[in-house]
Amino acid sequence: MSIFLAQLLTGLAYGMLYFMIAVGLTIILGVMNVVNLAHGTLFMLGAYIAFTFINDEVNFWAALLLAVLLTAVLGLVLEKLLIKRIYGKELEQVLLTFGLSFIIADAIEWIWGTEMHTLPVPGLLSGSLSIGSTAFPLYRLFVVFIGCLLALLLWYLETKTRVGAIIRAGVDDRAMVSALGINVGLVFTGVFAFGAALAGLSGVLGGPLIGMYTGMDSEILVTSLIVVVIGGLGSWKGSFIGAIAIGVIETLGKVWFPSLSMLTVFLIMMIVLIIRPQGLFGREVA
Amino acid sequence: MKKLLLGVVLLIALVFAMPLVLSDFGINLATEIYIMAIFAMSLGLIMGYAGMVSLGHAGFFGIGAYTVAVIGQHVANTYLLLLLSVVISGLIALVTGAVFIRTSKFYFLMITLAFGQLLYVLFWQLKPWTGGADGMSVSAILNFGFGEIVSPNGFYYVMGIAFIIFYILLRLFVESPAGKITKGIMENEARMSALGYNVRVYKLLAYTLSGALAGLAGALYAYFNVFVSPDLSGWMFSGQVMVMVIIGGVGTLLGPALGASVFIYLQNFMSTYTERWPMVMGALLVALVLAGKGGLIHWLQHGKSLFVARKRTGEAVSQQPVKKGEAVH
Amino acid sequence: MSLLRVENISKSFKTLQVLRDVSLEVNPGERHVIIGPNGAGKTTLFHCITNILPIDSGAVYLDGKEISKLPAHHLAHLGMSRTFQKNNLFGDLTVEENIHLALAAKKPYRYDIFSPLISRTDIRKETNDILEQWEISNRRHVKVKHLSYGEQRLLEVLLAMASNPKILLLDEPTSGMSPAETAQTSEMIQKLPRSVALVVVEHDMDVVFAIADRITVLHHGEVILSGSPDEVRNNEVVKEIYFGGGAKKHA
Numbered sequence: 001m002s003i004f005l006a007q008l009l010t011g012l013a014y015g016m017l018y019f020m021i022a023v024g025l026t027i028i029l030g031v032m033n034v035v036n037l038a039h040g041t042l043f044m045l046g047a048y049i050a051f052t053f054i055n056d057e058v059n060f061w062a063a064l065l066l067a068v069l070l071t072a073v074l075g076l077v078l079e080k081l082l083i084k085r086i087y088g089k090e091l092e093q094v095l096l097t098f099g100l101s102f103i104i105a106d107a108i109e110w111i112w113g114t115e116m117h118t119l120p121v122p123g124l125l126s127g128s129l130s131i132g133s134t135a136f137p138l139y140r141l142f143v144v145f146i147g148c149l150l151a152l153l154l155w156y157l158e159t160k161t162r163v164g165a166i167i168r169a170g171v172d173d174r175a176m177v178s179a180l181g182i183n184v185g186l187v188f189t190g191v192f193a194f195g196a197a198l199a200g201l202s203g204v205l206g207g208p209l210i211g212m213y214t215g216m217d218s219e220i221l222v223t224s225l226i227v228v229v230i231g232g233l234g235s236w237k238g239s240f241i242g243a244i245a246i247g248v249i250e251t252l253g254k255v256w257f258p259s260l261s262m263l264t265v266f267l268i269m270m271i272v273l274i275i276r277p278q279g280l281f282g283r284e285v286a
Numbered sequence: 287m288k289k290l291l292l293g294v295v296l297l298i299a300l301v302f303a304m305p306l307v308l309s310d311f312g313i314n315l316a317t318e319i320y321i322m323a324i325f326a327m328s329l330g331l332i333m334g335y336a337g338m339v340s341l342g343h344a345g346f347f348g349i350g351a352y353t354v355a356v357i358g359q360h361v362a363n364t365y366l367l368l369l370l371s372v373v374i375s376g377l378i379a380l381v382t383g384a385v386f387i388r389t390s391k392f393y394f395l396m397i398t399l400a401f402g403q404l405l406y407v408l409f410w411q412l413k414p415w416t417g418g419a420d421g422m423s424v425s426a427i428l429n430f431g432f433g434e435i436v437s438p439n440g441f442y443y444v445m446g447i448a449f450i451i452f453y454i455l456l457r458l459f460v461e462s463p464a465g466k467i468t469k470g471i472m473e474n475e476a477r478m479s480a481l482g483y484n485v486r487v488y489k490l491l492a493y494t495l496s497g498a499l500a501g502l503a504g505a506l507y508a509y510f511n512v513f514v515s516p517d518l519s520g521w522m523f524s525g526q527v528m529v530m531v532i533i534g535g536v537g538t539l540l541g542p543a544l545g546a547s548v549f550i551y552l553q554n555f556m557s558t559y560t561e562r563w564p565m566v567m568g569a570l571l572v573a574l575v576l577a578g579k580g581g582l583i584h585w586l587q588h589g590k591s592l593f594v595a596r597k598r599t600g601e602a603v604s605q606q607p608v609k610k611g612e613a614v615h
Numbered sequence: 616m617s618l619l620r621v622e623n624i625s626k627s628f629k630t631l632q633v634l635r636d637v638s639l640e641v642n643p644g645e646r647h648v649i650i651g652p653n654g655a656g657k658t659t660l661f662h663c664i665t666n667i668l669p670i671d672s673g674a675v676y677l678d679g680k681e682i683s684k685l686p687a688h689h690l691a692h693l694g695m696s697r698t699f700q701k702n703n704l705f706g707d708l709t710v711e712e713n714i715h716l717a718l719a720a721k722k723p724y725r726y727d728i729f730s731p732l733i734s735r736t737d738i739r740k741e742t743n744d745i746l747e748q749w750e751i752s753n754r755r756h757v758k759v760k761h762l763s764y765g766e767q768r769l770l771e772v773l774l775a776m777a778s779n780p781k782i783l784l785l786d787e788p789t790s791g792m793s794p795a796e797t798a799q800t801s802e803m804i805q806k807l808p809r810s811v812a813l814v815v816v817e818h819d820m821d822v823v824f825a826i827a828d829r830i831t832v833l834h835h836g837e838v839i840l841s842g843s844p845d846e847v848r849n850n851e852v853v854k855e856i857y858f859g860g861g862a863k864k865h866a
Contacts, residue, residue: 082576094339095532105564229396260411
């Protein structure tokens with residue numbers, strides 16, 4: 001039982017990481033109709049940036065902050081320079097973001113090599129919390145906490161703020177938003193940078209759990225795409241539930257039938273799509 | 287029909303003239319290009335004629351390749367192995383496609399990506415059969431009943447002829463009622479439905495044909511490369527073939543084939559000069575998008591139409607702009 | 616027996632009820648025009664009849680057979696055809712190719728993946744017949760996106776007629792047309808054979824009264840009157856809500 005609970009926590013922690021990265025992807029898709037195949041690479045980049053700072057004796061939290069800032073800035077620059085030229089052009093988006101992921105991933109390999117690295121768990125969170133006979137690693141609890149905090153923040157932004165209203169309207173009716181005199185371009189840039197920042201954040205937080213290695217960007221991208229598909233395009237709530245489900249099922253699956261965990265995740269996606277082609281929380285296409 | 291005949295004659299001439307000027311290395315590269323051209327045409331079919339953008343097409347390529355590698359340990363007959371590759375990849379395309387085509391475009395992109403990655407992981411994890419991450423060598427030998435084909439030249443002609451055959455078959459498909467209707471659905475699904483067409487049947491048909499052909503390309507590749515690995519189904523490869531299709535030109539058949547030639551050539555060329563070829567390739571992609579104006583074949587057609595238009599000046603003004611690129615398909 | 620029977624259909628989008636218990640009967644060969652102010656639910660009604668939008672309640676019968684649950688492509692085979700409000704053609708194809716696509720829908724070889732469509736003599740002949748009948752043979756090789764707006768709307772109707780339907784639903788056939796084009800289209804609609812029943816959503820009152828055998832007035836998603844053109848013209852309620860504003864273009 002206690003092993004099961006510990007695994008459940010691990011699954012939840014992974015789920016929260018998936019949520020953090022998938023939510024950026026899904027919001028960018030929902031608001032801007034852009035599919036960003038470089039999203040997984042931004043995740044990886046965040047982790048490597050933090051890795052460099054931590055190696056330079058920078059405190060984990062400062063490194064986290066710096067990595068998030070830098071990925072946000074990169075996202076901002078990319079949107080301003082490149083992404084904004086290809087709104088509404090699906091093929092171009094695929095080509096461009098695919099090209100970007102090539103460039104960034106190769107640059108990472110160039111700078112940091114192909115060895116596998118991990119980030120250290122920050123000292124403050126290196127212990128574990130014992131409840132009964134089960135020891136819960138503090139760091140995993142912390143990741144779950146941050147995930148829930150993000151969900152709360154998104155809920156607050158969506159329902160209580162003007163930005164949320166704009167973004168919601170943008171998802172539903174872009175023409176109306178511009179008619180209201182709102183600078184759609186600015187909103188888009190902001191959303192893209194926010195998504196990039198979340199990718200960076202999850203990369204750093206995932207560093208101590210998943211580590212960093214060549215090819216992780218595509219793995220994480222695929223997992224988050226599955227989360228987005230299951231949850232429904234543009235829905236952060238869908239991503240939240242989808243990510244937790246995938247995190248838990250994948251973790252338990254790895255324990256119970258190690259060779260088929262990916263198959264389980266894929267089958268879940270197929271079943272969801274057969275029942276609801278638009279995903280759990282996706283809007284019906286009229 | 288006449289144009290098709292002319293095109294085929296030109297292609298045959300090309301295939302048979304190339305060995306006269308190519309080195310051994312060049313022959314090998316050209317062989318690989320023919321296989322990739324078949325693969326790229328299979329993806330080009332659903333992208334350009336059915337409006338389905340798949341990022342998991344390497345999944346089918348891998349299925350075909352592993353069919354030859356795994357089943358080829360027990361079965362020697364080349365025809366049977368190729369048939370099995372086509373049937374297995376076609377069936378898997380049929381079953382998964384039935385679910386995938388119900389979704390809208392972004393979903394389709396993401397789901398197919400997940401599908402390809404699933405196969406990648408499966409080939410990785412089914413180690414007892416597939417050799418896992420290390421891959422496996424292919425023991426089956428290409429033999430169409432005229433003796434074993436092992437020489438570079440032998441492979442070259444087999445793949446060159448295969449490329450021509452599948453180009454003809456695809457050309458026939460896009461001109462056929464089903465092909466035309468599929469194209470109509472891509473342009474206007476609601477209207478085709480109102481006209482009385484069951485749009486899902488056509489989409490599924492195109493997807494299945496495309497998957498089966500990708501599987502066949504994979505099978506040919508397994509013979510050629512005598513080694514298969516999970517990377518054949520990875521998203522990198524899926525992405526690369528999509529790049530071939532796009533740089534060559536979506537909406538044509540020879541465009542993707544041209545894209546495959548350019549891509550494979552550049553890849554080889556660049557990787558001899560720099561280890562950082564993915565970065566160069568990425569930069570090229572970004573540049574291509576920013577330059578924006580379709581694929582290479584569209585540039586060729588554009589050039590041709592300009593030329594034709596100039597020749598026509600002085601003739602009576604036709605109602606219709608110059609037919610772009612009907613001959614170049 | 617009526618050809619098309621719409622029985623108490625209702626449709627809501629979330630909280631907004633667009634159609635409320637709408638009923639309608641169309642006899643074979645009848646010209647049935649649906650009018651009503653903007654937002655009355657006319658296009659939604661078309662979408663519901665042709666099952667592009669699923670209905671919440673009620674039923675639609677064609678020849679006594681319930682069709683409300685049938686997929687859109689079945690309807691064409693049962694003899695129901697439609698046009699769309701927005702131009703809905705294949706812009707990159709020529710006039711001829713557009714007609715080919717419309718004709719092939721009923722051909723047994725529509726699933727053929729091997730022999731070229733243009734090698735079929737029956738389809739070539741039928742296409743020629745249509746082109747000649749409507750006197751547009753000289754436009755056959757023009758890409759549809761290069762046609763004038765009026766020509767495109769005409770082609771729209773031709774495509775819908777190509778399957779030889781028993782009933783044809785025309786969604787605002789004259790919308791966006793110049794007065795001359797409108798008159799032409801009106802004339803063309805009157806020329807359509809009586810073997811086909813027409814259900815037309817139309818705004819232009821000249822066209823309405825020129826073609827209608829029967830008029831149904833839709834208002835806020837409800838049928839407020841269904842009757843002969845004279846009955847509609849003289850009905851006080853209709854005058855109030857519909858002609859009350861004065862400007863017919865406003866309608």
